[in-house]
Amino acid sequence: MHNRWGILVAVYIGSLAATLNQFKVPPLMEILREQFHMTPVLAGWLMSSFALTGFILSLPTGVFLHIRYLKVAGIAGLSFLTVGSLLGIIATSPGVMLVGRIYEGMGLLTMGVVAPSLINTWFSEDEKGLPMGIWATWVPAGSVIMLNLALPLYNLGSWRAAWWFGFIIGLLALLIFIIMIDLPVEFKREQNNNDRTFNWSEIITIWRSKDIWLLAFMFMTYNFTMVGYNSWAPTYLRETFALTPSRAAFYTSLVHVAVIPANIIAGYLMNFLKSARKIYVGGFIVYTLAWFIAFNLRPAIIAPFMLALGLIAGFIPAATFAAAPQAIDKKGRITLARVRQLLGKNDCFLDEEAL
Numbered sequence: 196m197h198n199r200w201g202i203l204v205a206v207y208i209g210s211l212a213a214t215l216n217q218f219k220v221p222p223l224m225e226i227l228r229e230q231f232h233m234t235p236v237l238a239g240w241l242m243s244s245f246a247l248t249g250f251i252l253s254l255p256t257g258v259f260l261h262i263r264y265l266k267v268a269g270i271a272g273l274s275f276l277t278v279g280s281l282l283g284i285i286a287t288s289p290g291v292m293l294v295g296r297i298y299e300g301m302g303l304l305t306m307g308v309v310a311p312s313l314i315n316t317w318f319s320e321d322e323k324g325l326p327m328g329i330w331a332t333w334v335p336a337g338s339v340i341m342l343n344l345a346l347p348l349y350n351l352g353s354w355r356a357a358w359w360f361g362f363i364i365g366l367l368a369l370l371i372f373i374i375m376i377d378l379p380v381e382f383k384r385e386q387n388n389n390d391r392t393f394n395w396s397e398i399i400t401i402w403r404s405k406d407i408w409l410l411a412f413m414f415m416t417y418n419f420t421m422v423g424y425n426s427w428a429p430t431y432l433r434e435t436f437a438l439t440p441s442r443a444a445f446y447t448s449l450v451h452v453a454v455i456p457a458n459i460i461a462g463y464l465m466n467f468l469k470s471a472r473k474i475y476v477g478g479f480i481v482y483t484l485a486w487f488i489a490f491n492l493r494p495a496i497i498a499p500f501m502l503a504l505g506l507i508a509g510f511i512p513a514a515t516f517a518a519a520p521q522a523i524d525k526k527g528r529i530t531l532a533r534v535r536q537l538l539g540k541n542d543c544f545l546d547e548e549a550l
Contacts, residue, residue, distance in 0.1 A: 212364045265312055266372075281295075413479060425447060446501055
């Protein structure tokens with residue numbers, strides 16, 4: 196018998212493993228550039244390779260990944276994640292490192308689709324606000340951990356220690372996912388009774404949905420600013436305010452520290468208000484205003500601004516993902532809506548780093 200909160204724990208660990216591997220690069224960016232003799236543009240692709248993977252694979256994933264295949268997809272994604280980390284460990288050239296990052300990106304893309312889709316199957320419409328808010332902390336939690344842990348791991352002897360850490364966490368997440376994940380009984384019955392052919396008209400209808408495209412565009416805009424700022428914030432703070440690498444990484448991590456409680460509060464508010472739209476629209480308006488002072492910081496306001504930015508930004512992801520089922524009104528094809536959102540997210544990764 197599978198407990199739905201146990202399912203949430205398992206998908207959260209898998210999602211967290213993906214984010215830990217994603218954000219091991221920013222604190223070590225200058226070290227990796229020196230190690231592999233990379234230009235700033237090539238070094239930027241260590242983050243953008245995640246986007247390239249998602250951009251290419253998002254549409255086919257959404258078309259062919261039905262709820263009945265979520266466990267298989269999650270196992271495959273976490274397997275790619277661990278393989279990508281292993282490639283990074285043995286990398287001696289930028290090419291091998293980039294291939295490893297692409298594999299890790301496949302794991303991130305998969306968990307970004309599988310995890311909220313599993314939550315959607317195990318929790319009712321009125322109950323899923325809180326679990327979705329908890330799961331939405333996977334990015335800030337992973338970011339906080341790696342922004343503060345990457346340099347101490349490096350001090351153990353090499354940047355490869357961060358990749359060893361990512362490999363071990365990914366492997367543990369894979370084993371937990373295999374053991375704990377299952378589908379509710381009603382979905383298993385539906386799987387046995389329904390035809391397994393693809394309903395192409397349903398797929399086309401969903402991708403013509405104005406609401407899901409608007410959600411994707413909003414999420415792309417959010418991530419374009421947030422991920423771009425956080426990816427290079429340690430470098431910006433070091434060069435502008437002459438901070439040490441550890442101090443710059445700590446200040447950057449404060450954004451994600453504040454996002455965590457904001458995600459959970461957003462979950463409670465969605466359950467209370469019975470509306471995800473009010474949360475993400477209101478949060479996005481305030482979030483937009485915050486950028487008027489993002490590049491006019493003074494030493495005394497760095498920490499308060501980072502905390503405030505995270506607190507504001509944290510309301511958006513949980514509400515956006517929770518709104519996807521309402522946007523398409525097709526629970527069986529919710530994976531397709533998740534992918535459309537992630538395609539918008541991956542667009543921003545690609546653009547910001549390429550620019």
